[in-house]
Amino acid sequence: MNDNEITSVDPARAGPATMFRALAEIIYTRSSYDEIYAAICGAATVLVDGCDHASLMLRQNGRFITVAASDDIAMVIDEAEREFNEGPCLDAVMEQTAQLDTDLATHTEWPALAEYVLAETPVRGAAGFRLILDDRKVGALNLFSNTAGALTERSADQAAVLAAFTSVAQMALSSQESAESLRDALTSNREIGKAVGLMMAFHKVSDEEAFNILKKASQDMNIKLTKVAREVIDHHNRR
Numbered sequence: 001m002n003d004n005e006i007t008s009v010d011p012a013r014a015g016p017a018t019m020f021r022a023l024a025e026i027i028y029t030r031s032s033y034d035e036i037y038a039a040i041c042g043a044a045t046v047l048v049d050g051c052d053h054a055s056l057m058l059r060q061n062g063r064f065i066t067v068a069a070s071d072d073i074a075m076v077i078d079e080a081e082r083e084f085n086e087g088p089c090l091d092a093v094m095e096q097t098a099q100l101d102t103d104l105a106t107h108t109e110w111p112a113l114a115e116y117v118l119a120e121t122p123v124r125g126a127a128g129f130r131l132i133l134d135d136r137k138v139g140a141l142n143l144f145s146n147t148a149g150a151l152t153e154r155s156a157d158q159a160a161v162l163a164a165f166t167s168v169a170q171m172a173l174s175s176q177e178s179a180e181s182l183r184d185a186l187t188s189n190r191e192i193g194k195a196v197g198l199m200m201a202f203h204k205v206s207d208e209e210a211f212n213i214l215k216k217a218s219q220d221m222n223i224k225l226t227k228v229a230r231e232v233i234d235h236h237n238r239r
Helices: 002-008 016-028 033-047 070-086 088-094 111-120 152-173 178-203 208-222 225-238
Strands: 053-059 063-069 099-101 127-131 135-147
Touching: 033 063, 033 152, 053 070, 053 088, 053 111, 053 208, 063 070, 063 088, 063 099, 070 111, 070 127, 070 208, 088 099, 088 127, 088 135, 099 111, 127 152, 152 208, 178 208, 178 225
Parallel strands: none
Antiparallel strands: 053 063, 053 135, 099 127, 127 135
């Protein structure tokens, strides 16, 4: 799937499995992690309802840096978050739940950031979704909308799948695996990824909780995790 095919995905019709397939294809067409991260940010503007700009901020050596962004607007807002020490990305890393403010012009948890964003950018809504690596909070995926109210609960569900996918990529990077190794891992575990996405959307849980549900079912029934994943996908397809 190339960039044109990714942009042809209709988010109104794309369930978690469809999104995961579209995102997994990113791995097959990129040769470096910088390209993968940039492609994820670009995909967010297509696959997440109401998202006009996206960025990926990671904590490295005790500092938060933006490793990729869909455009300059997302980069500017990330820089403002670091300057004001507040915002959806920073809170998403520290809190248990995703951060979502559909209208920065009304009451907001980030008054200094909101004042700057409203004055200097077209953005009116923002959200942050943390990335987990080996139980460590390593960063967050940021989403921004030019339209107040455009980021919804459905947007949050879609973004959660995207954040889970990003965590997989970050996991491979932390293990110093090559992009080729990551492609191989996703090929062998793609059905597990699809099933995790479906469980996240159906049960309204995090990627970690969804994976634990699958793992527990695998242990309780004494069958391989990949078979449990296949059963989840088949059940979804029969609905």
